[in-house]
Amino acid sequence: MVAGHLAVKGGKYYAVLSYKNSEGKRIPKWISLGLPEKGNKRKAEAELLKLRSEFEIPQEAGELSNDMLFADYLLEWLEIAKGRLAIATYGSYASMIKYPIGPYFRKKKFKLRELEARHLQVFYSEMLKKVKSNTVIHYHAIIHSALKYAVKTDMLIQNVADKVDRPKKNDFQPVFLSADEMQEMFEALRGTKLELPVLVAAFYGFRRGEVLGLKWDAIDFERGTISVKRTVTSVNIDGKCQDIEKQSAKTKSSLRTLPLVGSFKDYFMQVKEAQELNKKICGNCYNYQYDGFVFVDEMGERMKSNYLTCSFPKFLERHGLKRMRFHDLRHSCASLLLANGVPLKHIQEWLGHSDFSTTANIYAHLDYSSKISSAQAMENGLSMPENGSFESKWKTIENEK
Numbered sequence: 001m002v003a004g005h006l007a008v009k010g011g012k013y014y015a016v017l018s019y020k021n022s023e024g025k026r027i028p029k030w031i032s033l034g035l036p037e038k039g040n041k042r043k044a045e046a047e048l049l050k051l052r053s054e055f056e057i058p059q060e061a062g063e064l065s066n067d068m069l070f071a072d073y074l075l076e077w078l079e080i081a082k083g084r085l086a087i088a089t090y091g092s093y094a095s096m097i098k099y100p101i102g103p104y105f106r107k108k109k110f111k112l113r114e115l116e117a118r119h120l121q122v123f124y125s126e127m128l129k130k131v132k133s134n135t136v137i138h139y140h141a142i143i144h145s146a147l148k149y150a151v152k153t154d155m156l157i158q159n160v161a162d163k164v165d166r167p168k169k170n171d172f173q174p175v176f177l178s179a180d181e182m183q184e185m186f187e188a189l190r191g192t193k194l195e196l197p198v199l200v201a202a203f204y205g206f207r208r209g210e211v212l213g214l215k216w217d218a219i220d221f222e223r224g225t226i227s228v229k230r231t232v233t234s235v236n237i238d239g240k241c242q243d244i245e246k247q248s249a250k251t252k253s254s255l256r257t258l259p260l261v262g263s264f265k266d267y268f269m270q271v272k273e274a275q276e277l278n279k280k281i282c283g284n285c286y287n288y289q290y291d292g293f294v295f296v297d298e299m300g301e302r303m304k305s306n307y308l309t310c311s312f313p314k315f316l317e318r319h320g321l322k323r324m325r326f327h328d329l330r331h332s333c334a335s336l337l338l339a340n341g342v343p344l345k346h347i348q349e350w351l352g353h354s355d356f357s358t359t360a361n362i363y364a365h366l367d368y369s370s371k372i373s374s375a376q377a378m379e380n381g382l383s384m385p386e387n388g389s390f391e392s393k394w395k396t397i398e399n400e401k
Contacts, residue, residue: 205333234305
């Protein structure tokens, strides 16, 4: 059984496992238990004991061979790479290796040393008959990374993936809403669970993960600002979709502080007051695991990523509105800013975009006054809905699922 102990980070329990590699160096591995520190010590200790007993020490590069099946090599490489990959990236890689990459090459029975560029090209061609080219590009990225490691550790002389013609990206056309279409949508959403997250995404261009990751410590009511400090990302872990909180944003430029537009200060104040009331009413039944998050329901359960992804377009369809993805609210925000004369460089800062269209310097920082002008442009371009009653705790949308 590997060694291990409990640690608390950000108010939550983590299991810190420790094992020695072939060189005798002790390797720590942090595993989130998803348990708040308050009142969960015994449960965390039980989880730690279980993890220690079930944990298998990852194989190292010395145990790999170019004589093993390529399908087996991919699985072993993934475990080795796990420690340096972000959780979301690892989940994505694991899902795609599990199917279809692994099964395809296992059926072909190619050994690592036997793999040729033409084998990969045939695989990509067959996959393009079933999935979009952007998905095949992801397959290529995984295979290329795995083979790059094989070259680095002297199992292969060259990376045959370098010789393959990578598919071209799909031409994606986002959906844009006009100011009138936005107003119509806001009216339909009034008083629903979706109203405030949609308003935040539409006015600030927040990504889905930035909306769901919003906490009260990111809203400064005195200064009248809202900040992106963290995200909540949906990841696939062992075949199950889970929402993971990340104490960071997508990129460095995504970390930003913006002015509270229009009536948002009043809206957020009402939501915060409603949450405090719910805690008193629910008592011990309230879920304090997500305490501090803005978008939680009456019982303290955090709004899920899939809810916004699935329920938003269904809501639009039911109300006869233009169908779009939740992320298209971000595109619409950019479009309206442009229409109101905001320079592209300022829009890039407003959205926290690292690569907005053909804009140049992605790391340029603007004076806070430029953000004020962006806020005023959004307020001029769209009329905020009248101060609604968010204290109703967002009435449930019929037929959400």
